[in-house]
Amino acid sequence: MVSENELKTIIEEVIKNLDRNNLGDKESNKSGGNSEIEAGEIPDITEVDLQKEMLVPEANNQEEFLKLKAKTSARLGVWRAGPRYKTNTLLRFRADHAAAMDAVFTGVSEELINEMNFDTYQTLCSDKDEFLTRPDLGKLFSDQTLAEMKNNCQSNPQVQLYVADGLSSTAIEANLRDIFPAIKQGLEGYNIEMGTPFFVKFGRVASMEPISECLNADVSCVLIGERPGLATAESMSCYMAYKAEIGMPEARRTVISNIHSGGTSAVEAGAHIADVIKAMLDQKASGLDLEI
């Protein structure tokens, strides 16, 4: 029997060869018209640092404007074709929107979940579409799922940490490998004991309440992908609550948002999260009731 991995390698090899063959064909052929297909490629437009770019021809004062523009990621100094965008502005917007949509509509990879050694528990949502249109189902689990969770996870943990895809799988892929060890290390430094971490598929922030009740956690903590903007799809949030319970007000949640390489870095955020958890356990409070 060929294992799945071996099979994958074989297929990849075949596809690579196919590509090479096709490329060879194309390079030796002329297309219908007179233009020959050349070797090489168009540069990656997403590698352009928009913040340093000013497309206005003969600007009154490009230098001074670029100084201001350095303070914002807004798409400025983009100039125009008639009243419309230059082609590159339009194309970059489309590429960034595609990346944002991918972050929402693609799931967190099995590879990452396996690498972290996490079990997966699914909310009542059966697919992405239902997850997006039924926020009520993204915070609930079946009795069977909860029973499995109770069976497989440590009960009464001081901290129950878990990860949910939320609205950006890209955010989880980009930050989890760095933030998880940082939180773990921070908690160990305080001698705080962490329960069994896991992954929740199609999870909303409020999936925290049934999890907290099921495992009887002191502090519940979820790392979740934020709704992506065009500037970045990698932003992650961490929501925490002391003794989270179904029906509790939103004001009892503490949030650390904007965790990504352009905001608060994953490592920095991890250390901060451990500090906040320590404060929650000490004060037996969270959200507006917590003094930090």
Add this chain to the structure above:
Amino acid sequence: MKLKTKLFGESYQFKDIKELLAKANEKKSGDELLKIAAENAKERAAAKVVLANLKLSDLRENPVLDKSEDEVSRVIDELINERIYQEIKDWTVSDLREYILSHSTSGSDIKRISRALNGEMVAAAAKLMSNMDLVYAASKINISSKANTVIGLDGCLSFRLQPNHPTDDLDGILASMMEGLSYGCGDAVIGINPVNDSVENTKAIMDFINDFINKWEIPTQSCVLSHIKTQMKAVEAGASVSVFFQSIAGTESANKAFGVDEALLDSAYDLIKKQGNAPGPNLMYFETGQGSEMSLNTDHGIDEMTLEARTYGFAKKYKPFLVNNVSGFIGPETLYDGKQMIRANLEDHFMGKLSGLPMGMAPCYTNHTKMDQNDQETATMLLAMAGSNYYMGVPAGDDIMLSYQDTSFHDDATLRELVDKKPAPEFFAWLLKMGIMNEDGRLSAEAGDPSIFFKNGEVN
């Protein structure tokens, strides 16, 4: 009133007006989430038939929330002109639709009967309309308003400059503001959504915009979109601003969740009349959108479109300068795709105008919805035909603070060309003086260069 009909021999019975109004809606994910939508296309058609035959008095006497239990219902009912109401109370909803569309009914005729309509009647008329009905009907109604300057005049199209920044960095805000002005955007208002809602920060941004407006003598108005309590405190602390902003909704409980009620809005309105830097008479800026009640669990099982019409009825009390509709901002649980977003925008624009409000539109989308730039631009062009007073202006359509996409400075300039409209008169004169626009209302050759503000040295 009759709540029952037959279609193709099959009976359709509706429990009450609330259920009927919901089932008469075009398909929307928000109604489906609340499990109040029509079961199928036939039931939807049947609901429209029953609704068409209701009398306007049925809708006044049976609001979806009783006025004794909901202050939004009470405020709306108290605003009704009883004399005009007597003239039209026996009309059916179908009569109302046809009266609005009739060639012999003028815009001022519609504005007159508008004084006798509540939210339920306004929503009902819109539910009987197709998309082209909604555009045509709205295009007949022209409503202007004045804070410092007048917007919404015939032949004018205005824009809110929205130079938001993810950390409220004033240099970053300034850069976006300069770019927007260089495209002729900003005659409705220059308004910032701050990240930090503190009084200190709100005051700092208010003063910053105001100083820039004064230095460059820009005929417009300013606004900082913090919570209204924060704005009030900033003004009490001496900040200079033109109009007060607040998000509002169509139930008392939703407004409570927003941290406002009638009493608070009354006192805010009094304060801006006394301490604002604009003469008015229109000094409030409201933001609304289908689905906000639902997302706050304050919908009472009422459909998002009817609640939106009630929001407009409530807004009327404060004679706002701007009402801005942002249906599309919340997400796919309220409006699933481009088709639903476009429909909601056309409904809201018409319903707002029929309520007598100076409507601006923000056809927009988030990245977790099956909508894209083409849907957004289609909605924008339809609304321009329908006669929206103003739109937003965001750098290249990408709001880096609120993480959503809205109309851009480029869209704004393009729309003015497409529908042959000019900026508000005083602002137009300023653009001519600055060399940003030509006499014909098109962008000048120099327009789009934000660094024109550096021409004579220091910018601010």
